Every structure is written in C-alpha cells, then in structure tokens.
Amino acid sequence: MAKNTLDFEKPIVELENKIEEMKKYEGQLDISGEIKKLEEKVEELKKNIYQNLTRWQKVQLARHPERPSTLDYIYMMTSDFVELHGDRLFKDDKAIVGGFAKLDGQKVMIIGHQKGRDTKSNLYRNFGMPNPEGYRKALRLMKLAEKFNKPVITMLDTPGAYPGLEAEQRGQAEAIARNLLEMSRLKVPIIVVIIGEGASGGALGIGVGDRILMLQNTWYSVISPESCSSILWRSWDFKEQAAEALKLTADDLLEQGIIDRIIPEPLGGAHKDPQKMADILKNILLEELNALIKIKPDKLIQNRLEKFGKMGVYEE
Numbered sequence: 001m002a003k004n005t006l007d008f009e010k011p012i013v014e015l016e017n018k019i020e021e022m023k024k025y026e027g028q029l030d031i032s033g034e035i036k037k038l039e040e041k042v043e044e045l046k047k048n049i050y051q052n053l054t055r056w057q058k059v060q061l062a063r064h065p066e067r068p069s070t071l072d073y074i075y076m077m078t079s080d081f082v083e084l085h086g087d088r089l090f091k092d093d094k095a096i097v098g099g100f101a102k103l104d105g106q107k108v109m110i111i112g113h114q115k116g117r118d119t120k121s122n123l124y125r126n127f128g129m130p131n132p133e134g135y136r137k138a139l140r141l142m143k144l145a146e147k148f149n150k151p152v153i154t155m156l157d158t159p160g161a162y163p164g165l166e167a168e169q170r171g172q173a174e175a176i177a178r179n180l181l182e183m184s185r186l187k188v189p190i191i192v193v194i195i196g197e198g199a200s201g202g203a204l205g206i207g208v209g210d211r212i213l214m215l216q217n218t219w220y221s222v223i224s225p226e227s228c229s230s231i232l233w234r235s236w237d238f239k240e241q242a243a244e245a246l247k248l249t250a251d252d253l254l255e256q257g258i259i260d261r262i263i264p265e266p267l268g269g270a271h272k273d274p275q276k277m278a279d280i281l282k283n284i285l286l287e288e289l290n291a292l293i294k295i296k297p298d299k300l301i302q303n304r305l306e307k308f309g310k311m312g313v314y315e316e
Contacts, residue, residue: 070112076278093134109145112155132175157196183208189292
C-alpha cells in the first residue's frame with residue numbers, strides 16, 4: 001500500500017493493487033473482462049468516496065504531504081518568477097515565499113505559505129509556520145506591488161503562526177495585526193486562495209482580499225480540529241466531532257459568506273493531478289483578475305472594507 005494512503009482511501013488502493021496483479025497474467029489468461037469490471041468498480045468507488053467526504057476527511061486531504069505547495073503552483077502557473085527575500089528588519093523567513101511573476105503576461109506579486117515535503121525540508125520551512133519576519137516580508141512585498149501598481153495573489157497553507165517564545169518577543173501579534181490593517185487599504189487588487197489548511201491568525205495574516213477562493217478539499221478556521229478538541233474535551237480523540245462543529249470546509253464557508261468561490265479539484269484531491277489543478281487555478285485567477293483590475297482603487301478599498309464588515313452573525 002502507498003506510503004501516504006489515507007484510511008478512507010484503503011479500499012480504493014486495495015482494488016488498484018489487485019488490478020495491477022491481474023494485469024501481470026493478462027497475456028497468459030483471458031481475464032481482460034474481469035479487469036475491466038474491476039476498473040469500473042474502482043472509478044465508481046472513487047466517486048462515491050470523494051464526493052461524500054466528511055469534514056475531518058477533507059482536513060486530512062488538505063494536509064496530504066504530496067499536495068501542491070505555493071512554489072509548486074508558482075512554477076506550474078507562472079513564468080519569470082523572481083523570489084524576493086527578507087523583511088529588512090531581522091531575517092528571511094522560509095515559511096513564507098513571494099515575488100513578482102507573470103501570469104499569462106500579467107505581472108503579479110504572488111505570496112504564500114510554504115511547507116516542506118519531508119522532515120528535512122519541513123524543518124527548513126518551519127512546517128509552514130511563519131515568524132513575525134515572515135509577515136513583515138509579506139507586507140514589504142505587498143507594498144512593493146502597490147508601488148508598481150501590480151495585483152497581489154496570496155496562497156494560504158499553514159497550521160498557524162509559529163507559537164514560540166522568540167516569535168512573541170519579536171512581535172508576532174503586532175505583525176499579523178499590521179498586515180490586516182495594511183491589506184484592508186492596499187490600493188491594488190488582492191486575491192486570496194486557500195490551497196491547503198488555513199488555521200487561525202497565521203492564515204489571516206496574509207488573508208485579507210477582494211476575492212477569497214478555496215480549493216475544494218481545504219479548510220479555513222480560527223482553530224484546528226485537534227486544538228478545538230483538546231480545549232473542549234481535554235483530549236485530541238474528539239477531533240472528528242470538532243471538525244463537524246467548526247464548519248470549516250469550502251462548502252460551509254461559502255454558505256456563511258466568508259469565501260466567494262470554490263475551486264474544483266481533480267478526483268481524489270489536488271495531489272492526484274497537480275498540473276491539472278494548476279491549470280484550473282490559473283484560469284480562475286485570470287478570470288478574477290480581469291474583473292478586479294477594472295475597478296478604481298478607492299472603490300476597491302471601499303468594497304473590501306464592506307465585504308469584511310458584513311461577515312459574522314449576531315443577535316441583539
């Protein structure tokens with residue numbers, strides 16, 4: 001069985017392995033009919049499983065180690081990418097990457113969280129958990145985009161901002177709060193895309209925009225299901241119930257008016273066909289950009305403030 005197979009995917013993998021075994025004997029035995037039936041069964045099983053995922057299963061897919069990252073999308077979707085480093089105050093945070101790139105000839109600033117693929121690269125990227133200098137780097141790049149009148153695209157994929165003592169000493173909360181303020185009044189279009197997990201202020205620190213998009217199998221919430229479970233039940237064992245209660249999937253957030261659009265993924269998740277996923281995302285980004293660049297800066301800011309001002313439900 002594949003190394004990164006999720007629990008609910010095991011029936012699919014078992015059937016696929018059986019088909020591979022049968023194909024070895026296809027030349028010696030007349031079993032092509034049986035193989036075809038099994039392949040049809042696999043496709044039917046895939047549709048049945050992936051179209052009826054629970055919220056917790058979507059959380060698992062969003063965290064899949066083979067899922068495309070910010071840099072993957074940048075290299076698959078854009079050309080002439082120039083990565084920019086450092087916040088000019090402390091150091092370069094590897095958990096956030098960004099720079100100018102061309103999206104079908106349209107110059108844009110792309111900024112996003114960056115995780116690793118294995119232990120070594122995850123340590124290098126701090127598991128996608130930015131320090132204050134990461135948010136300050138992101139803000140520096142956004143201001144640079146504003147200076148040259150270029151749209152900003154941000155990609156969210158983090159388990160949260162780094163909670164270490166040194167991050168607090170260097171002003172983690174202030175850095176995130178500053179980004180929220182500055183992004184709310186940036187004079188260029190901002191498109192936010194949740195490409196994996198979007199947890200807490202760590203995600204929101206680069207998550208204020210004119211259009212908020214979510215890939216189909218991602219999550220976005222004030223807290224992770226495990227942390228929610230540990231607070232409410234004093235145990236991580238209730239993470240599935242927590243995921244249901246948090247209503248953190250793309251469908252939930254579209255219904256609540258927090259996001260604007262769901263981006264469909266290839267069957268089984270973005271990691272099953274990264275290039276197809278990148279092509280889908282690119283076309284949608286171009287469509288959204290073409291609409292936003294026609295809006296005057298003052299109107300853009302007014303719409304953005306109104307958009308976030310309407311979020312939430314309350315009773316008097």
